[in-house]
Amino acid sequence: MINSMVAKHALWPKEDDAIFGLAAKAKEAIKKYGADKVIDSTLGALADDNGNLICMKTVYDELKSMPNAEIAAYAMVAGQPAFLEAVQKACFREFRPDAYIKAVATPGGSGSVKHAICNYSNPGDSILVCDWFWKPYVTISEEIGRNVVNYQLFNDKNEFNIESFKENFELLLNKQKRLVTIINSPAQNPTGYSLTDEEWKQVLDIMKENAKNEENKIILLVDVAYIDFAGKGNEKRKFFTQFSNLPENIFTIIGYSLSKGYTMYGMRLGAAIGISSNEDIADEFYYSCMHSGRANWSNCNRGAMEVMTRISNDINKSEAYEAEKAGYKAMLQRRADTFVKASQDAGLEILPYRDGFFISIPCNNAKAVSDKLMNENLFLIPLKKGLRFAVCAVSEEKCKKAPEMIKKAMARI
Ligand SMILES: Cc1ncc(COP(=O)(O)O)c(C=O)c1O
Known part of the structure; x- marks a missing residue:
């Protein structure tokens, strides 16, 4: 049988x-x-x-006011240009890093996780994630022949465990020479933890130290799916400025999602935003993700892009x-x-x-x-x-x- x-x-x-x-x-x-x-x-x-x-209401009133064709049409594979502007504005606010930045549309934040893992690690590689994690990181990794290694998120004093991060980061990087690390902050799922700006500095100091070896390629995916519900005003976006002027062998990808901040869960829209101090590397990211997008999901939700763009471009809205x-x-x-x-x-x-x-x-x-x-x-x-x-x-x-x-x-x- x-x-x-x-x-x-x-x-x-x-x-x-x-x-x-x-x-x-x-x-x-x-x-x-x-x-x-x-x-x-x-x-x-x-x-x-x-x-x-x-x-x-502000999101769905806008959607329902739009002509059908604006909702029904295909979007460009990388995303509509106006949306790609709007999403960067919404993500960084006044804390845009001083760097070359390129964005591509993804179906939710999940799409940016797929892009980062698939396009920046090799088959058989380990991806570094903390031990309290969102399970789809593992599902996405395993689906394409990667695996996930955990560091401990908290130490005995319930503080961010920078020692455990460093130990595991260096172990994997020395072995693989290329490492994708995912940090879900602020408002981590499942703990609700947010790294402080000082903890971000410590993480980046470890990365910068290891970037001195030019053979190393360090890829940091910052999953900010919940950023719109974190902190007072935009205070929890301040850490973005720390991604300015990083060494060229540290590449940062911000995984942004409209699922929570716009209550568009099932409408499937987000963006992967690549940050580099090297323009060619930022362009490479854009074209690599565009290829993957075409291969995986073709294009994303045009109506959702349009809603965000219209809200972003109208001060009253x-x-x-x-x-x-x-x-x-x-x-x-x-x-x-x-x-x-x-x-x-x-x-x-x-x-x-x-x-x-x-x-x-x-x-x-x-x-x-x-x-x-x-x-x-x-x-x-x-x-x-x-x-x-x-x-x-x-x-x-x-x-x-x-x-x-x-x-x-x-x-x-
Ligand atoms: C940690 C984390 N990252 C990313 C996402 C992105 O989800 P979506 O693809 O629905 O935008 C979620 C949603 O549950 C999440 O919890």
Whole structure:
């Protein structure tokens, strides 16, 4: 009997996406018991206090006001030029690095992760990522014959573990002579950690030291998927200026996403933004990614590009959009503050939270705790090293209740 037809490289375990699977279970529980009886902290999407997906009015009013042809048309493979301008403006604000910068459109932030891994590492290479990580980094790497090596994100004092970063970075770089490192900051998924400007300096100092050997090629992917919900004003964008005038063998790619900042999750738009002190290297990035784009997804969502561009180029629209987003950012901060405070009150240890959609709880038997909590209608995501609670999706009232429930469930395992 034939039991497999796919080529060997495409044979993967028959498993559904764990997060979307748990989210579906939470939805079933809501249907059965009512929204007020269920805490659904599974998905990384902003929800209102009743658990309904938040869709920004300024974004969707703009989309619906556009002629059909602006939505339906193909986009250029690299992205519409006006969008590529707008996305750089939205990403850097007043902290644009002093460097040659080129952007290409991608289907969400995921596309920029694919570009960085696929176009800047060789088959068989290891990609360096911290031990609290977004799983698709591994999925994307493994799909194309790369693997992921972890450094520890935190030291014993729950500070950014620069020693572990340095040790693993140098080990892999010395071996491979080329290394793609992904840092998801600010507002990391799953911990909510953001590197300070001083921690960024330490990371870059290590990179600069290793760049003195011209044989080394260092590629830094900065995944800023959650940057629009981090810090006050644009303070969490200040670190971008540290990518100015870096040695030519350090290439930085910013992975920008419109999924969260514009609530365009399913519309699939983002950008990979390459930064170099060498113009040819920035151009090389652009053409390499354009080739990959054509080969992988052809082109991206034209309507979404148009919406962002129109908002960016009209002062009244951009002020209205910023005001709407600021309201949701404040809501998110209130929820996170409530969760952090309730964790202290309940004696629940959490990892250092700074910004963004998620808070993580370290624990050894996350799956068992998550299963137990599911029976109490609290849905969260079990990870290898702990549990992820999505404050973005849960009301303040429920953020206050959840830590004690989690603490009790952990004690009962
Ligand atoms: C860490 C991280 N990076 C990137 C993304 C990009 O997602 P998308 O491709 O939906 O823009 C996400 C979204 O969940 C994420 O959590």
